[in-house]
Amino acid sequence: MLPNTGRLAGCTVFITGASRGIGKAIALKAAKDGANIVIAAKTAQPHPKLLGTIYTAAEEIEAVGGKALPCIVDVRDEQQISAAVEKAIKKFGGIDILVNNASAISLTNTLDTPTKRLDLMMNVNTRGTYLASKACIPYLKKSKVAHILNISPPLNLNPVWFKQHCAYTIAKYGMSMYVLGMAEEFKGEIAVNALWPKTAIHTAAMDMLGGPGIESQCRKVDIIADAAYSIFQKPKSFTGNFVIDENILKEEGIENFDVYAIKPGHPLQPDFFLDEYPEAVSKKVESTGAVPEFKEEKLQLQPKPRSGAVEETFRIVKDSLSDDVVKATQAIYLFELSDGGTWFLDLKSKGGNVGYGEPSDQADVVMSMTTDDFVKMFSGKLKPTMAFMSGKLKIKGNMALAIKLEKLMNQMNARL
Numbered sequence: 001m002l003p004n005t006g007r008l009a010g011c012t013v014f015i016t017g018a019s020r021g022i023g024k025a026i027a028l029k030a031a032k033d034g035a036n037i038v039i040a041a042k043t044a045q046p047h048p049k050l051l052g053t054i055y056t057a058a059e060e061i062e063a064v065g066g067k068a069l070p071c072i073v074d075v076r077d078e079q080q081i082s083a084a085v086e087k088a089i090k091k092f093g094g095i096d097i098l099v100n101n102a103s104a105i106s107l108t109n110t111l112d113t114p115t116k117r118l119d120l121m122m123n124v125n126t127r128g129t130y131l132a133s134k135a136c137i138p139y140l141k142k143s144k145v146a147h148i149l150n151i152s153p154p155l156n157l158n159p160v161w162f163k164q165h166c167a168y169t170i171a172k173y174g175m176s177m178y179v180l181g182m183a184e185e186f187k188g189e190i191a192v193n194a195l196w197p198k199t200a201i202h203t204a205a206m207d208m209l210g211g212p213g214i215e216s217q218c219r220k221v222d223i224i225a226d227a228a229y230s231i232f233q234k235p236k237s238f239t240g241n242f243v244i245d246e247n248i249l250k251e252e253g254i255e256n257f258d259v260y261a262i263k264p265g266h267p268l269q270p271d272f273f274l275d276e277y278p279e280a281v282s283k284k285v286e287s288t289g290a291v292p293e294f295k296e297e298k299l300q301l302q303p304k305p306r307s308g309a310v311e312e313t314f315r316i317v318k319d320s321l322s323d324d325v326v327k328a329t330q331a332i333y334l335f336e337l338s339d340g341g342t343w344f345l346d347l348k349s350k351g352g353n354v355g356y357g358e359p360s361d362q363a364d365v366v367m368s369m370t371t372d373d374f375v376k377m378f379s380g381k382l383k384p385t386m387a388f389m390s391g392k393l394k395i396k397g398n399m400a401l402a403i404k405l406e407k408l409m410n411q412m413n414a415r416l
Helices: 021-031 054-063 078-092 115-140 166-185 204-210 222-232 245-251 307-320 323-329 371-378 384-389 399-415
Strands: 012-016 036-041 067-072 097-100 147-151 191-196 242-244 331-337 341-347 353-356 365-369 394-397
Touching (some): 012 021, 147 222, 222 245, 307 341, 307 371, 331 371, 365 399
Parallel strands (some): 036 067, 147 191
16 A cells, blocks of 8 residues: 655645545545545434444544544535635635545436436536535645545546436536646646546445445555545646546556455456446447447357246246345346346245236336346346446336345356
């Protein structure tokens, strides 16, 4: 891991969403230098499912040598941001670094994204980043350090990153576009950069998105904290960059990345927006300028399974059903297989049921894919998260219930 140098001692770092996850990890890394940390986050009272509050984060920061100022801040509220900035100036005398980390996510397509969810993503990701930056910039201009760091991706215009979750992508890209604009606007005064992980990072959000077992495919938040720390030590001339965590740490001389893995040696889940999917995204753009298209991996071509493969898969699924599985899931799934018909998995009725055709009650989740990909998913050869992000799997309905199904798929792997 990247050693601390002490160069952030006395610096004031304003971090949105710093009560847990990536934001807190960045805070703790800076605090080890003796930095002042403004914890600008919503969670003041313990959450029933998510660990940490602004006050518990403050205790951790001070325990490692930093000074903490916990502030209740919903980045959608301009007055709360302004009040936190004023408190920071009063207590610490200035602001040297701003980290725009607060974010909202919903991996839903256009028709399945309610307006309320759209507004949340736009107001937290895009608008919140703008408001926090605007409030801090007058003080950042006075700093010798002067960094704004947005936790947002490079601007990859491959349509694959828009087709399944257009609203989320646009909201997140809004944060990245501020990097382009503000880096030019404040060139020579403030360094403005973006940071994004090469792989999935284990956070509460990833647990909700990826389901059980996803942590083994993730790296720790420490890798983002180390990458951010590296950026903070660079001069103001280092600006307008879209930094990938692993790349900048390699430049720092880090060679062993297993130290960042939750489960060293286990294959890692590539993150969104990077075109790092060997089974899905062609990395080569034709000289004509065509957008990369999806192609089946040529090295592992297999004949399409007969309908019997689907029947056998559902037979094994049915044999594995129990009242406990039904009680834990409480959902009806409909599978639309492009070359294998329509099948259902009822995990609401007593004991559960599977079959060909439509279920007796309305499905909570509809999954559309090829027969080949369906068999691969249930046998563990294709991760549902990977299939969804690459466009092989289309999902309509309740995303939380869709994620629950992955646990059952994991149980099937050894038998298929």
